[in-house]
Amino acid sequence: xxxxxxxxxxxxxxxxxxxxxxxxxxxxxxxxxxxxxxxxxxxxxxxxxxxxxxxxxxxxxxxxxxxxxxxxxxxxxxxxxxxxxxxxxxxxxxxxxxxxxxxxxxxxxxxxxxxxxxxxxxxxxxxxxxxxxxxxxx
Amino acid sequence: xxxxxxxxxxxxxxxxxxxxxxxxxxxxxxxxxxxxxxxxxxxxxxxxxxxxxxxxxxxxxxxxxxxxxxxxxxxxxxxxxxxxxxxxxxxxxxxxxxxxxxxxxxxxxxxxxxxxxxxxxxxxxx
Numbered sequence: 001x002x003x004x005x006x007x008x009x010x011x012x013x014x015x016x017x018x019x020x021x022x023x024x025x026x027x028x029x030x031x032x033x034x035x036x037x038x039x040x041x042x043x044x045x046x047x048x049x050x051x052x053x054x055x056x057x058x059x060x061x062x063x064x065x066x067x068x069x070x071x072x073x074x075x076x077x078x079x080x081x082x083x084x085x086x087x088x089x090x091x092x093x094x095x096x097x098x099x100x101x102x103x104x105x106x107x108x109x110x111x112x113x114x115x116x117x118x119x120x121x122x123x124x125x126x127x128x129x130x131x132x133x134x135x136x137x138x
Numbered sequence: 139x140x141x142x143x144x145x146x147x148x149x150x151x152x153x154x155x156x157x158x159x160x161x162x163x164x165x166x167x168x169x170x171x172x173x174x175x176x177x178x179x180x181x182x183x184x185x186x187x188x189x190x191x192x193x194x195x196x197x198x199x200x201x202x203x204x205x206x207x208x209x210x211x212x213x214x215x216x217x218x219x220x221x222x223x224x225x226x227x228x229x230x231x232x233x234x235x236x237x238x239x240x241x242x243x244x245x246x247x248x249x250x251x252x253x254x255x256x257x258x259x260x261x262x263x264x
Contacts, residue, residue: 031152031163038149038163039220045142051199060179062206063150087209 001137003130004066004082006097007032010114011076014042017117020131025082039080043070069094077101093133100125139239143175143187143195169193176208190215210251218243 005026008017015036020026027035034053061068067087071079071094079094079101104122105111111119151172152163169191179185179202188211196211196219222240223229229237237243 020161027153027245033162035149035152038145042142042149046178046180048139049181050180050187054182056181056248058178058180060203061146061150062176062178063154064173065154066173093151093180123249 001086002084002134003060003087003093004084005127007034007036007039007080007082008101008117009040009078009080012114014114016115017122018124019126035098036080039070040078043072043078053095069096070110071095087137089133093129096129099125139197145195146178146187147172147174147189177206185220186211188212188215213231214244214247218247 003021005020008015015033018032025130047055047057067083067085069081077127105117108119154173184200184202184204186207188196
């Protein structure tokens with residue numbers, strides 16, 4: 001029941017925030033940049049491939065050992081969370097991460113949109129949120 | 139679609155948090171190696187996927203609320219594809235095929251599983 005990592009992708013597909021919560025989930029920096037861009041494209045292709053109209057992209061990817069949840073905001077920013085397949089209430093968790101983002105990143109006057117996120121308060125609060133979530137899940 | 143499926147496979151193998159020897163992104167990946175991608179869900183459809191050891195990939199697009207269909211896909215492959223396509227002497231592996239028996243068996247199977255409703259598309263891509 002664990003959260004492995006969090007990625008935030010800007011609207012052009014570039015990785016602006018990457019946080020691994022366990023050692024096992026560590027991905028090479030170059031690889032994480034490429035993974036983010038690949039995800040951005042896959043999200044768009046899945047939208048095009050939809051057999052019914054009105055698709056807004058991939059929300060959940062299920063694999064053998066992990067699930068990947070994606071939350072897309074109205075501005076095109078994507079929040080990805082790689083979690084254990086048995087984790088629950090992840091959409092709500094993603095929503096909370098988005099709230100933290102809008103509080104500590106967007107309202108930071110020194111932050112330029114679409115750039116890499118380097119806000120300490122955001123880091124701390126995300127850490128606290130995930131820790132609290134994991135404790136509740138135990 | 140093939141590009142999407144293939145990339146998703148590589149993507150999952152690289153992101154796998156439990157594999158100590160996972161491949162670097164971009165290295166060629168053998169069939170069945172690494173964490174396997176099973177399905178993805180969007181806001182209005184769900185794409186279920188199975189890759190069998192021979193490389194044949196089964197893609198089933200369903201309604202979003204569909205449960206885990208990996209068993210369904212596996213039995214679809216075992217009972218229907220192998221029966222009616224692989225065992226067909228006129229089948230050329232890797233080529234597109236049309237087989238009425240396959241279509242009929244497929245429809246019956248899906249109907250039996252309660253899966254056949256208005257919008258269902260099933261493609262088997264080699």
